[in-house]
Amino acid sequence: MALPQVDPETVAPKLDIPPKIIRESPVLQKWLREEPNVLEDIRNDPSFRTRLRLGLVTFPSTDNAVGIDIGIEDVFIDRTGFTVSADYQAAFNGDRTALGTDLHYFLFPLGSYINLAPLVGYRYVQSNDFNTDGVNLGVRMMLALSRTGAGDISISQSFISPGGNEEVGITSVSAGYAVTSKLRLSSELELQNSPEDEDTRFGINLEWLF
Numbered sequence: 184m185a186l187p188q189v190d191p192e193t194v195a196p197k198l199d200i201p202p203k204i205i206r207e208s209p210v211l212q213k214w215l216r217e218e219p220n221v222l223e224d225i226r227n228d229p230s231f232r233t234r235l236r237l238g239l240v241t242f243p244s245t246d247n248a249v250g251i252d253i254g255i256e257d258v259f260i261d262r263t264g265f266t267v268s269a270d271y272q273a274a275f276n277g278d279r280t281a282l283g284t285d286l287h288y289f290l291f292p293l294g295s296y297i298n299l300a301p302l303v304g305y306r307y308v309q310s311n312d313f314n315t316d317g318v319n320l321g322v323r324m325m326l327a328l329s330r331t332g333a334g335d336i337s338i339s340q341s342f343i344s345p346g347g348n349e350e351v352g353i354t355s356v357s358a359g360y361a362v363t364s365k366l367r368l369s370s371e372l373e374l375q376n377s378p379e380d381e382d383t384r385f386g387i388n389l390e391w392l393f
Contacts, residue, residue, distance in 0.1 A: 229293040231325060232332035233257050234359070234367065238388030240272055242279045245310065245382065250274035252371075252386045257287070264289045266300075272384065279382070280309040281375075283319055285341075298325045306343050308351055313379035315351060317344035332392055333361040352376040365392050 238252040254270030269284040283306030289298045300323045307316035321341025328334035336358045343351040352375070359369030367390040375382040 228330075229259065229262075230296060230298075230327035230330045230332075231257060231335050233259060233393040234332075234369075234390040235393070236270070236369070236388045236390045238369075238371075238386045240274075240384055240386035242274055243383045243385065244380070245274065245278050248274035248276050248278050250279065252388060256390075259293075262293060264293065272386075278311055279384070280307070280314075281384075282307050285319060287323055289325070294330070296327045296330075298327070299323070300325070302339070302341060306341075306353075308343065308353075308375065308377070310375070310377065310380055310382050313377060315343060315349040315377070317347065317349075319343050319353075320345050321353075329361075331361075333367075335359055349378060351378075359388075359390060361392065366390065367392060 234256045236252065236254040236256060240250050240252045242248045242250065250273050252270070252272045254268065256268045256270075257266040258268070259266055266287045266289070267284065268287070269282075271282040273280045283304055285302045285304030285306075287300035287302045289300045291298045302319070302321050302323055304319045305316070306319040308314065319341050321339060323337060323339040326336040326338075328336070337356070339353075339355045341353050343349075343353070354374045354376075355371060356373075357369055357371035359367045361367045369388045369390050371384075371386045371388065373384040375384070
């Protein structure tokens with residue numbers, strides 16, 4: 184149901200505010216139409232933002248091979264607590280590749296400074312002659328240092344094909360800090376434990392904030 188429109192000429196004398204200010208202030212018009220639930224808005228307004236990522240990565244456990252990292256993090260599905268992420272990393276020499284997509288469900292209100300999210304998705308990994316893919320299950324913790332998305336730390340632990348003969352455990356820690364209102368620098372350290380080897384990845388990324 185649409186809220187009634189505000190007539191600046193009628194409201195202005197009651198508030199002792201010039202009609203021009205009311206016309207040019209969407210926030211003031213919203214407050215005049217309906218008194219907002221500020222506490223509820225704070226609880227549900229996400230304390231982190233969707234990020235598009237492009238970066239350079241190195242694979243220390245694979246002869247320090249260098250590669251590329253492309254991804255998009257936390258695309259919100261309305262304010263349901265669900266977000267979707269997808270990423271791709273590859274060494275330029277072809278020795279390492281990883282790609283996948285995950286669905287997260289954050290257990291606490293999106294405005295919380297600390298949040299936990301079970302994750303489920305699909306992931307493919309390749310390290311030298313070993314490769315596998317399958318269901319990716321795990322958990323992620325988000326530490327939001329700023330409500331504007333200016334800084335946060337994310338820690339995740341997941342397993343590809345958990346319980347199978349080719350189970351792969353992945354531990355990831357990332358941190359980002361905004362340099363402008365739209366751009367952030369971030370770094371990520373990942374440890375990948377497979378039946379064949381223990382692999383590492385480190386990256387420096389430039390992120391665009393939505």
